[in-house]
Amino acid sequence: MTHPASLSNKTPLGLMALILIQVICAIFFATDVISDFAESGMALSGRYHLIIESGATVSLCAAILLETRYFLYLLRRKAHLEKSASVATMAVFDIIESHFDAWQLTPSERDIAMFLVKGLGIAEIAKMRGSAEGTVKSHLNAIYRKSGTANRGELLSSIIDTLIEERPASP
């Protein structure tokens, strides 16, 4: 499994700078659209200019939203990968993540499930996340419910099954 540079575990500083610049641009365009509209309304002369500028601003905002989501995804990923993760580590990581995707875990649940896979206890997880043990326990219940497992052992084996199972040859 190959990984593009952007999916490695480096800090996504470039992406952060890009988001920041685009936010400033979006604010600049948005104020321009609003002042243009206040000045001439939907008068025929500036109408197409206004429509195009509004469209550009809206799509820029959509891009910022998508980039922010991707940025948060990269941060979550980096949070559980060691500084010098090997290709094999990342492949295993991807398989674990694909399970979390399939179970539709929330960001908090994913974080806790990953600590669980790494073998941390409830008290340790609570300390790492700065939350009460009761909170972690209720997240754990949600993780077991969504994954259809009853405890850490079952959750681990459902992931390990995918790692070692023989793939049936396609007919």
Add this chain to the structure above:
Amino acid sequence: MKRIRVWDLFVRVFHWSLVILFGANALIIDEDSAVHEWIGYAVVALIVARIIWGLVGTRYARFSSFPPSRSAAMEQMTDIAAGRTRAHVGHTPLGAWMIYNLLVTMLLIGLSGYLMTTDMFWGMEWTEELHEILVSWAELSVVAHIAAVIFESRRLHVNLPRAMVTGYKENMPE
């Protein structure tokens, strides 16, 4: 859950004085008036006092308790991304960057404003343009600061605006 004293009287008076003076100069006072200039100098004096307090003041007011750190800021963003709720007693790492940004911007606004009044730069357009760009940047920063304070208050269940009034962060984990 406990309550921790974080902001001393100086920090609180500084914060709200800056809010009032900058708000007045940016939004209300006539920019060609003498009052605008005097408020500008008062803001610069406030910032200088804050910088001195950052060296000799109480624990959480000192710059050494909130050094500008890229890795700590990344850690805080990771906490946000992963839904972790580790509390910071003093300024948070991202908050620290905002403070340095605002301190520097305020000083530069004061400097560019002062230059506009000197014989050497009087009537020059670039000083005025610089002054206005810096003010826009400061206003943008203030909006981001308020949004971030609301976001963090909700995320960590600690009322941060109230802490800046009373001096105490409530509802902090043991």
